[in-house]
Amino acid sequence: MRPNIYYSKRVGILGSGLTLFRSKMLETPQELAFIAARRALDEAGLELKDIDCVVIGSAPDAFDGVHMKGEYLAHGSGGIRKMVSRVYVGGATGVMVPISGWYHVASGLCEKVLVVAEEKMSGDLPHPQAIFRYIWDPITEKPLNPNLIWIFAMEMHRYMKKYGIKKEDIALVSVKNKRNAINNPYAQLPGQITVDDVMNSEVLVWPVQRLDISPTSDGAAAMVLASEDVTRRYTDTPVWIEGVGWTLDNTSWPGRDLFYPRYLENAAKMAYRMAGIERPNKEIDVVEPYDPFDYKELHHLEGLQIAGRGQAPFLLKEGFFDLDGDIPSSPSGGLLGVGNPIAAAGLMKTISIYWQLKGIAGKMQVKRPVKTGVAQAWGDLMQASTVIVMRN
Amino acid sequence: MHKVAIVAMGWYGFRPLTPEVSFREMVFEAATRAYAMADIDPRKDVDTFISCQEDFWEGISIADEFAPDPIGGSMRPTMTVSGDGIQGIVHGAMQILSGISKITVVESHSKPSDIEKIHKIVEFGMDPIYVRTVKSPNVHFLAGLDASKFMKKGYTREDFAEVVRKNKVNGLSSPRSSYASKLSLEDILSQDYVVYPLSKLDIAEYVDGSIVSVLASEEVARKLTDTPIWIDGMYFSSDSTLELSYLGEAEYLTISSREALKMAKVDSPTKLKGGFIDDRYSYKELEHVESIGLNAREMLREGELEKDGDFPVNPLGGHLAKGIPLEASGLSLTLDGFEYLLSGKESAIVASWRGIPTFTGGVLVMRR
């Protein structure tokens, strides 16, 4: 591991906050954002007046039913009479928010930044799925009346076909993550399930079945980031953001081979170069890859260069990614176990790595000592990835 | 702190209707022009890309999907800032200052002509629980409230008409001004009210357009051009929600200009040589000029805001002459400022607002 030679300013993490992730919450989006933000401030030992800038992340405006959702969420997120803006890369937003928080601080413009991500999907009628119809190309794709699960199913099937992977091997991700979520007090769908449970669950869009998918959720997450000086003043056990990377592939997803997320490889290499990581499968101790669907975790472990192409299912079977494995994956329980309030879920994954590196993950704490952790999110039309590397 | 410069800008459209091109083709045209001016290859030379857009302006959920291709940003670090182009420029500058980028591209575009009823989309931006339910017949009601409060500071209908006259005639010197015209004060004052105290001429129209800007670090900027336009100061901010924000003043620009001027080490905006200031409602130009720390009423009445005055405001016409290109509005004002400085002027302040129902705006202090 080489020290980071490219960037002079270090950025640390001072606190984190989450709401419960649940299918239906009484609170408005603003109130959910407030609860998470307040908890992050409390953990950091700060008040809103200490915060210079706020960065907000949220996925489609249509979910919360407000145009310019960043403006609406600013209030609950503490973005009052200060610099506040919203960043957006579809489902990959949750990890883009701390990346943006990182450059707010690393640029020298801000010293203490509050990053907040929120999603409320329970208000959508007739179903959140209907919202996703509008993510497709309005002229060449939407007339086919697609639903979101179609593209996931298409990608999953291509991945299975390319490497001869069985559905049973992919179902193990769901089993692992829901099991890990039993240790997570915020989780919506923890549980001991079996591969058979997944295989016998309702077929939605073959090869995708009900238990291959994370649920829709309401929830929010927040973090406080700060400059090196401030971080050292407030904590003796700092966790640093040491690498960030993001990439968008082109819009024309049908014209790309879906078996491999080349855009994630790009984003990961950008973050690893910055963090001085040369051998990701040796130097990374714990990882939170984005898992809205079970095969996605495997796909992403390959894109992150932690597993070779087509190899992730075999490593998974051997227990390599278990809590006591070589590189524990989704120790939080992931989206499959904790829930999927889109942008908040990505930030929850970043927070999970922070807990691990800080040593405060409680029952979620992985068995081996950890020095370097990675969180990742994914989004748009099989197109976007965001990667963050943290160290203690 | 290191500096960031704008080294090139390109634009396309700025017409009320652009049925012959898709928004993507329009963005490609603007990008091509910006890259030609900077003499760079976006596929090799640009480190990060930023697009500024909002889903409901585009009519696409997750409009970010369409961001990369037309600006050369596919398989590169591209992201969306869901906000005004000025916010995008500040994000871009922060990426450069953080060391992660040497050249960053900031894009924004608008195609309101594709939207059937744009006022319904504006209404959809209001708080769902206690503002939309008011069911006002007219989205400009918020501007009417704000303007009435503002008039209590001693401004008159004639002052607002003067802004309309000035900006519409200034626009005649810019090729982007679809709504420029030469009107008399009587023409303007004889219009019916849309919402008191505003008539149709006090309210800027929408326009289709795209703008792409190229930002560079100090070292790279000096290599790329002999005339980099430096961003000496920058900031953006939001006030609060509707019921908690200050009406009759633009707190978002007071905060933003205070911080941006401090960063630029400028103790008073009067030291600058002109302003490119949001005028999507005539009175807003005056409110915004006040909020950056100037006596707008006196300056207007003394003719100081005129093109040949001491502190020209919107000498190329502003939004009243060019139209509102949605999230590209901040870039439209920045582009005017950029051209103004390239023509030989020394410095300028750009002050943008996101429009109703927001209390969000941003400021750039630019120097040649």
Next chain:
Amino acid sequence: MEIHEEKRLEHPLSKEELDKRPKIEYKPYAKYSYSAGQAITKFLEGLKEGKIYGRKCRKCGRVYVPPRMYCEDCFRPTDEWIEVKDEGIVMTAVASFISWTRERLESPEIVGVIRLFPSSDRDFVYPALFHRICCSYEEVKDMSIMGRKVKAIWKSKEKREGSINDIDCFKVI
């Protein structure tokens, strides 16, 4: 765990509890008439004639279907219109038992991606369409449809209107 012993502020609800709470319904009026632009206009006109048009970049050789007026890889305008075949290889296929509003479907709808010719199986990017595939659920489930050669089944000339739906589906030949 230590950090999560906060006072509970949030209120998860069951469906029944949620239904009892006051709610404000709002149906956004969000309607658009998207400008198809130069590339897609010609593409739709082609479909009406029973042809699939693409744009080719002479610099890198890439063919864009659906067409683009610019090459995203080279960042330059594409050079020429070419007609690609209405035949290709099924790259992936799935069987949907739910509609776009998530209602249950009696018999599954089968859709997938078709890599159109000219292209080769070594390409990572290629001209392609996302469309319906006329085949059985079994052929999807056992993956045998993937890799098969298929051809477009066009609507009759009178019924074509310049839409992606002018093709009924792609079918094995």
